[in-house]
Amino acid sequence: MSPALSFRNVWVEYGDKIVLEKLSLDVARGAFVSIVGPSGAGKSTFLRLALGQEAPTRGAILLDGEPIPPEPGPDRGVVFQRYSVFPHMSALQNVMFGARCDQAPVTGMLTGRARRQARDEAVAMLRQVGLGDSLKAYPRALSGGMQQRLAIAQALITKPRILLLDEPFGALDPGVRLDMHELITGLWREHGLTILMVTHDIKEAFKLGTRVIAIDKRRHDPHAPHRFGSTAVYDFPLDDKARPQIPPELAAMAPAPAEA
Incomplete structure (x- = not known):
């Protein structure tokens, strides 16, 4: 191998x-x-x-x-020291953005079944990193540790x-x-x-x-x-x-x- x-x-x-x-x-x-x-x-x-x-x-x-x-x-996913998340997006939107870029790299848009699946996967990933109760929260409302958890979820959603x-x-x-x-x-x-x-x-x-x-x-x-x-x-x-x-x-x- x-x-x-x-x-x-x-x-x-x-x-x-x-x-x-x-x-x-x-x-x-x-x-x-x-x-x-x-x-x-x-x-x-x-x-x-x-x-x-x-x-x-x-x-x-x-x-x-x-x-x-x-x-x-x-x-290849990446997480930096300073939280590399989008401040104008909620936690769920941040993670779904990674899925959109992976599955629709040209338009950045998902619709119908693909969007529902991406949302379900993003919710599952946020729960896995301990942010299941913060789906609608924006980064400014999250602590440093929570923002870094969000960055990790965002990096892992594309299954690197x-x-x-x-x-x-x-x-x-x-x-x-x-x-x-x-x-x-x-x-x-x-x-x-x-x-x-x-x-x-x-x-x-x-x-x-x-x-x-x-x-x-x-x-x-x-x-x-x-x-x-x-x-x-x-x-x-x-x-x-x-x-x-x-x-x-x-x-x-x-x-x-x-x-x-």
């Missing part, structure tokens, strides 16, 4: 600045990969490559063994194979983060997702992931810092039965947020 995603000697360059270099790795189907590293190391660029929002300067990215489409598609999370819990209070950890791991298992999650929280990375990848620069030149890019400098497969201690060199890479 081919990997869900493959990065083959991927480079990303902007003019004379190299962001990523010599990045080669495979992501297995059903994996929960946590991606860590210092600010500016290229973690979000890595996610944009997986989304198809950005193309590598050199190298290849394969999705299920085929070249990744050059644009985001319904097979891969879910990309870019600091999805960074703006949430510690107690809410724990609730979101339970939610996302439950959805991951139930839907058989492959997840790539960028986080600055090393403890969160090791807690949730089946694998932790650290992205940073292997080489540094003080006279030309922009001429060397980041790559995967650490790659830790994790066993649920025996979680390893976080290596000191990785723990120092990014501070965990203070606990309440």
Whole structure:
């Protein structure tokens, strides 16, 4: 079985600045990969490559063994740190919008049986993320945690194979983060997702992931810092039965947020 995603000697360059270099790795189907590293190391660029929002300067990215489409598609969902929902739409309308874009990409309109089915699926998804009593609520009336649940429901309604999370819990209070950890791991298992999650929280990375990848620069030149890019400098497969201690060199890479 081919990997869900493959990065083959991927480079990303902007003019004379190299962001990523010599990045080669495979992501297995059903994996929960946590991606860590210092600010500016290229973690979000890595996610944009997986989304198809950005193309590598050199190298290849394969999705299920085929070249990744050059644009985001319904097979890849994404959730950002700042709630990526539409403020002028209710919770139900937000989630139904994802279904409309998937099923009617040209007109964005569903009618009759297709619309009723999309509504039923959206209601079921909102119930699954704990928003069954907030179908008519607008984002401004929802807490931060509820808005992030809404963003996750919106991402999952198209039944993506891969879910990309870019600091999805960074703006949430510690107690809410724990609730979101339970939610996302439950959805991951139930839907058989492959997840790539960028986080600055090393403890969160090791807690949730089946694998932790650290992205940073292997080489540094003080006279030309922009001429060397980041790559995967650490790659830790994790066993649920025996979680390893976080290596000191990785723990120092990014501070965990203070606990309440």
